[in-house]
Each structure stands twice: as C-alpha cells, then as structure tokens.
Amino acid sequence: MNRAVSLLAFFVMAIPAMAMAQPPSLTSLTPTNGSPLGGTTVVLTGTDFTASDAVTFDAIAATSVTFDSATQLTVTTPAHAAGAVDVVVSNGNGSSTLVGGFTYDAPPVLTSLAPTNGTPLGGTSVVLTGTGFTAGDAVTFDGLAATVTFDSATQLTVTTPAHAAGAVDVIVSNGNGSSTLVGGFTYDAPPVLS
Numbered sequence: 001m002n003r004a005v006s007l008l009a010f011f012v013m014a015i016p017a018m019a020m021a022q023p024p025s026l027t028s029l030t031p032t033n034g035s036p037l038g039g040t041t042v043v044l045t046g047t048d049f050t051a052s053d054a055v056t057f058d059a060i061a062a063t064s065v066t067f068d069s070a071t072q073l074t075v076t077t078p079a080h081a082a083g084a085v086d087v088v089v090s091n092g093n094g095s096s097t098l099v100g101g102f103t104y105d106a107p108p109v110l111t112s113l114a115p116t117n118g119t120p121l122g123g124t125s126v127v128l129t130g131t132g133f134t135a136g137d138a139v140t141f142d143g144l145a146a147t148v149t150f151d152s153a154t155q156l157t158v159t160t161p162a163h164a165a166g167a168v169d170v171i172v173s174n175g176n177g178s179s180t181l182v183g184g185f186t187y188d189a190p191p192v193l194s
Contacts, residue, residue: 023094107177
C-alpha cells in the first residue's frame with residue numbers, strides 16, 4: 001500500500017513537471033543594432049530559456065551563447081550584411097522568432113569632401129560627405145590621423161594633418177567598417193623660389 005501511494009505521489013508530481021516544458025519565448029534584446037563585422041554582445045530577454053538554447057541571426061549561428069537564466073541569454077552576433085534580420089531562439093521544446101529584431105548597421109561610405117586640396121602644413125578644415133558616419137569615426141589622410149568632429153550621419157568635419165605634397169587616400173572607419181576615397185585630397189606643393 002505504501003509503495004502504491006509513493007508511486008502515485010511520484011506520478012502526480014512528475015506529470016505537472018513534464019507538462020511545464022514550454023518552448024522558449026523571445027520578447028526583446030539589447031542592443032537592437034550592431035556592427036556588420038559581428039562581435040556585438042547582445043542580451044536576449046524572454047521566458048523558458050535553457051542551457052541548450054541555440055540562437056541564430058538570419059539563420060546564422062551566434063558565435064557564442066551564454067545561458068544566464070530561464071529569462072536571459074547573452075550572445076555574440078555573427079558577421080552579416082547591413083540590414084534588419086530575424087533573431088531565433090530554439091531548443092528541444094520549440095523556437096521563438098523576433099522578426100527584424102536586430103539591425104546590422106551600414107558601414108560608412110565616403111562619397112566626397114570639400115575642399116579637395118590644402119596646405120602640406122596641415123590645419124585645413126575639410127567637410128566629408130557620405131553615409132553611415134558615427135560619433136566614433138576615425139579619419140586618416142594617407143594613414144595620418146585627422147582631428148574629427150561628428151556633424152551628422154552624413155557629414156564629418158575634419159582638420160588635416162601635415163603631409164608632404166601630393167594626392168593621398170582619405171579613409172573613414174568605425175566599428176562597422178571603413179570607406180576609402182582614393183586620392184581624395186591633394187596637399188598643394190609649396191612655392192619654390194628658383
């Protein structure tokens with residue numbers, strides 16, 4: 001009799017536990033955007049996460065998935081082209097999709113600058129025009145760093161470094177990539193008294 005009662009108690013406790021296995025539910029993530037180069041740390045929030053969860057960004061596996069709790073995962077994004085992608089959390093109980101949940105930022109694109117020439121002594125103020133600029137942009141003239149002021153996502157104002165006379169490449173770079181304007185700026189030759 002005691003054995004029968006024990007077995008009955010086991011099944012009564014086990015059945016609800018088995019019934020509680022639910023598919024994961026992904027409700028949000030932070031941050032919601034990052035570099036197309038990958039490597040962004042993202043915290044996923046939801047319910048019914050497990051230590052065996054897999055996470056994908058547009059069907060590409062996250063480079064790492066850390067189980068923090070049943071309501072939180074920390075992942076590292078894989079590389080991907082710019083744009084919004086679906087994020088999926090899946091395990092043996094099912095899956096959950098956050099449609100367009102993460103956006104890969106576009107890399108900078110440098111299209112023009114003005115003026116296109118200046119003194120080899122440096123100190124020329126140059127306005128760079130393009131897209132995908134950020135407050136953390138770095139600008140170089142033939143590998144030499146310029147002083148950068150972020151005006152907007154489409155404009156930067158920089159001060160040229162000193163450089164020998166001649167045309168040089170101008171590069172804008174940030175965590176999302178880089179863009180080069182080949183021969184975009186010319187350092188004027190100094191006067192020569194002959």
